[in-house]
Amino acid sequence: MGTPIKHITVIGAGNMGHQIAICAAISGFQTVCIDQNEEAIKRASDFADSYLASRIAKGRMSGIEVAQTKARLQFKTSLAEAVKEADLVIEAIIEKLEVKLDVFGQLDQLCPSHTILATNSSYIVSSQIAPATKRPDKVVNMHFFNPALVMSLVEIVKGPHVSDETVAKLEAVTVQLSKTPVVLQKEIYGFVVNRMLQATRKEALNLLDLGIASVEDIDQAVIKGLGYPMGPFQLLDLTGIDLAYHVGMEKYQDSGNEADKPSPTIVDKFQKGEWGKKVGKGFYEY
Ligand SMILES: NC(=O)c1ccc[n+]([C@@H]2O[C@H](COP(=O)([O-])OP(=O)(O)OC[C@H]3O[C@@H](n4cnc5c(N)ncnc54)[C@H](O)[C@@H]3O)[C@@H](O)[C@H]2O)c1
Structure with a gap:
């Protein structure tokens, strides 16, 4: 080989x-x-x-x-x-x-x-x-x-x-x-895991923007109710909010679809430099 x-x-x-x-x-x-x-x-x-x-x-x-x-x-x-x-x-x-x-x-x-x-x-x-x-x-x-x-x-x-x-x-x-x-066997945007993850993350940001529950409570709901090891906001802090921003912008530039743009909460955090764990502040403080 x-x-x-x-x-x-x-x-x-x-x-x-x-x-x-x-x-x-x-x-x-x-x-x-x-x-x-x-x-x-x-x-x-x-x-x-x-x-x-x-x-x-x-x-x-x-x-x-x-x-x-x-x-x-x-x-x-x-x-x-x-x-x-x-x-x-x-x-x-x-x-x-x-x-x-x-x-x-x-x-x-x-x-x-x-x-x-x-x-x-x-x-x-x-x-x-x-x-x-x-x-x-x-x-x-x-x-x-x-x-x-x-x-x-x-x-x-x-x-x-x-x-x-x-x-x-x-x-x-x-x-x-x-x-x-x-x-x-074929290329697809987001592969398998991130497609599943994006669906959960999108809904978590939607629930936050609607004022339905706090960052902490949404994370707790996902951990205790779905058995995930980590909530979507904890994971965003770990992987980097800057990365989520760039991913959203790349997707939007590719598709031209407004729905692909990063959510207003992600844009706000990105502009404030609150990129997550690596800088000491994201949705949580470290
Ligand atoms: N962060 C995650 O959770 C995660 C998970 C899976 C895959 N990825 C992918 O991995 C890649 C890196 O993500 P990351 O989070 O580690 O990024 P990061 O910003 O933490 O690190 C990127 C590093 O690359 C260096 N760099 C940039 N341009 C370079 C160049 N031309 N030559 C040499 N070094 C250069 C930077 O100095 C930086 O240290 C991305 O494509 C991302 O999509 C990230």
Whole structure:
């Protein structure tokens, strides 16, 4: 099945990227995580140190396993250096098509010809990104969930341009990451999980805007009544209200449908910089 995947490079060390990289290194892959922002790299590297130390403290990993994981994990800021040996690149940068097109164009030039170029995008399907490269059969959605070190699902989306070999390789990598792959046979906006999630979130924002119940009470209702592990507003704070804003704007720009615009509450929070847990305030204070 072609070159086996041994080297993984993760582009972006934000919310998702740094945890995907740590997960890959723990699972035995030679891993590089890069970000254009030096502060993000420093934060990611500090988090890796404290996370791995906590695995020893909890008896989940031995000192030797942690030392081996650290030896497999590098944090860098130079794209060219980070991808030259990559068998698989997982892009986890800002959710903007034009930025992703630029990065995939560069990746196509810099990576070996066998390298699979995956995007962790939650909504942008790979058929929109593949034209930036000369290897459309190897450009694919590989969608992790937040927090990536904990959540075990990965959605793999077989766009019409994606080869069976690429999908089979990503399924195998996902299993090696101790996660569960789900293959979507066709591209669809939001894939499976986010379509389900968006429906709940839309209704939660609607109920809030109608003044039916508070943020806290809607979250409690969903947790206690539907058995969800977390309420829709708690989850928005975790995944980032800025992300919800950009996702809504991308969808609106794509469809031209007013109903796809982010809700007034999301626009308000976005403009105030209340983006959720990462900035200390969203629907809740941290
Ligand atoms: N946040 C979530 O819950 C979640 C879940 C699943 C998938 N995703 C997807 O993952 C991607 C990343 O989301 P996030 O929440 O981790 O974003 P984030 O804003 O936390 O992190 C993005 C990182 O990418 C870096 N970056 C931006 N442009 C870059 C470039 N050209 N080269 C190198 N680094 C660059 C930024 O400096 C930042 O550190 C998005 O496509 C999003 O749709 C997010």
